[in-house]
Amino acid sequence: MRVVEAFRESYGAEPVGVWHAPGRVNLIGEHTDYNDGFVLPFAVPWGVTAAISPREDEVVRLRSLQVDEPVTLATLDQAEGWTRYVAGVFWVLREAGHQVGGADVVIDGDVPQGAGLSSSAALEVVVGTALNELYELGLTKMEIALTAQKAENDFVGMPCGIMDQAASALAEEGKALFMDCRSLSTRSIPFxxxxxxxxxxxxxxxxxxxxxxxxxxxxxxxxxxxxxxxxxxxxxxxxxxxxxxxxxxxxxxxxxxxxxxxxxxxxxxxxxxxxxxxxxxxxxxxxxxxxxxxxxxxxxxxxxxxxxxxxxxxxxxxxxxxxxxxxxxxxxxxxxxxxxxxxxxxxxxxxxxxxxxxxxxxxxxxxxxxxx
Incomplete structure (x- = not known):
């Protein structure tokens, strides 16, 4: 797995784990999520894969195989560009009182950028899913999705609804995800x-x-x-x-x-x-x-x-x-x-x-x- 090889090359060690989160296509229900409405997305075969190990300090070291230069964030407010989506997840978890330290991270993605398939949500969700397990936070999949949404809303500055992150976190193979964006209730629909x-x-x-x-x-x-x-x-x-x-x-x-x-x-x-x-x-x-x-x-x-x-x-x-x-x-x-x-x-x-x-x-x- 090339993300593991890149992790070894970047940090001189094996990652603790490798996680994947998919992008999504919305079958129907556009611009309804932030109006407390209904959506019907499904996850796509392409997404973001992350090899991650925790750190004892609060430094976040990042490398993307789609970007040449690695980035070290001594503080989260140093984040720019794509790193804001990662830093935002750390920020939301820490603001919520979770004891989340730093991490060494290598990202690999094959969601076409700018194609409307929600590569940003996949990036947020894969980091949130990994941190939830690494730091034993006990978050549900929906709570991870809400964390990712808050990162995009409050840290990145994009006032999106919950659909993209929920689809990335909760989708099932062979099914679309019906979601009531007010109650956050979901139901899998065979597709x-x-x-x-x-x-x-x-x-x-x-x-x-x-x-x-x-x-x-x-x-x-x-x-x-x-x-x-x-x-x-x-x-x-x-x-x-x-x-x-x-x-x-x-x-x-x-x-x-x-x-x-x-x-x-x-x-x-x-x-x-x-x-x-x-x-x-x-x-x-x-x-x-x-x-x-x-x-x-x-x-x-x-x-x-x-x-x-x-x-x-x-x-x-x-x-x-x-x-x-x-x-x-x-x-x-x-x-x-x-x-x-x-x-x-x-x-x-x-x-x-x-x-x-x-x-x-x-x-x-x-x-x-x-x-x-």
């Missing part, structure tokens, strides 16, 4: 596409967008302001959509329409999956994308072309996934139409002078776990 002659293709547009730049936070404020104007705790509580929309205008009205209808789409997809009507979820994926494009306004030209050309090529349905403004789209495709979809999407990009997107199938993988 065996192969038995239905289907594949879920990820279309990585190659367009990167740094979500902490303010656009994501602005959408979240729109939702919070809309809920406040409606006298509700969160947009999840809207029961009369028509009445709510009549009281709102502009961005708040559009954001509310998306969140409320997206929650209903999550429930509808779960109903279809439980009924074995997997192919029929495609129409709901299409509707989700249109809502994200027109009501939540987080799509971009490359995502729109990926979705439109995938459907033109024969996909049962497609939509952008992740925070938006770049990253990836997903397409539900029958086995016999996979090559047609690949060719149609690639041709559409070429016609516009864009670099060809990466297209690969994703199957539901297991959540965070110890490997060695």
């Amino acid at each position: 065996d596409l192969a038995s239905h002659g289907l594949q879920l293709l990820i279309i990585n547009t190659g367009v990167r967008h740094e979500l902490p730049d303010g656009q994501y936070a602005r959408r979240r404020r729109d939702c919070e302001n809309a809920a406040k104007h409606l006298g509700l705790d969160a947009l999840r509580d809207v029961t009369d959509l028509g009445g709510a929309l009549a009281r709102l205008s502009g961005d708040e009205r559009r954001r509310t329409q998306h969140v409320v209808t997206e929650n209903h789409r999550v429930e509808a997809v779960i109903g279809l999956l439980r009924a074995g009507a997997v192919r029929e979820i495609g129409a709901l994926l299409n509707a989700s994308h249109l809502s994200l494009r027109d009501q939540f306004e987080v799509s971009c030209a490359e995502l729109d072309v990926a979705v439109e050309s995938a459907v033109k090529g024969g996909a049962r349905g497609a939509r952008m996934t992740g925070g938006g403004f770049g990253g990836s789209a997903i397409a539900l495709v029958t086995d016999e139409r996979v090559e047609s979809v690949r060719e149609t999407v690639t041709r559409a990009y070429a016609e516009r002078g864009w670099a060809a997107p990466e297209i690969y199938p994703a199957t539901p993988a297991a959540g965070a776990r110890r490997l060695v």
Whole structure:
């Protein structure tokens, strides 16, 4: 395992253990998590692997096989760039009163960066999972996910919801994770596409967008302001959509329409999956994308072309996934139409002078776990 070899090379010793946490794809339920709504993600086969040993002092030494220079953090506030996601987990645990010392860490990741597959959550969760075991903290998987979310919210400065971290921590192989983001209750939903002659293709547009730049936070404020104007705790509580929309205008009205209808789409997809009507979820994926494009306004030209050309090529349905403004789209495709979809999407990009997107199938993988 190359992460172990790199650990030996970097620190002259064997790591105490090796852990892995996956990235995620969100099947449906976008921008609903921070509105106390419903989400349906699943873990992907790619993720972040970490070889770690504890230290007796509070120094954190970091090396990533994707970055040339190793980093030593004598204090957590020295963290910059990708190291903030690691330092944030240490900071949250220490702030909570856990006796967490330092660590020597080597990171290896194969989640495509900027693809909207939540490499940052995977990094946070793998570190949290390892520290939980190394320092015998006794945290549940959900508590690890909440620790990772708080690290991203309060240390990194990205006001994300709980979905990404929960999917990375709690997902099960072959299943999607239904989550009520208010109660934090979860339920595994069987998601065996192969038995239905289907594949879920990820279309990585190659367009990167740094979500902490303010656009994501602005959408979240729109939702919070809309809920406040409606006298509700969160947009999840809207029961009369028509009445709510009549009281709102502009961005708040559009954001509310998306969140409320997206929650209903999550429930509808779960109903279809439980009924074995997997192919029929495609129409709901299409509707989700249109809502994200027109009501939540987080799509971009490359995502729109990926979705439109995938459907033109024969996909049962497609939509952008992740925070938006770049990253990836997903397409539900029958086995016999996979090559047609690949060719149609690639041709559409070429016609516009864009670099060809990466297209690969994703199957539901297991959540965070110890490997060695």
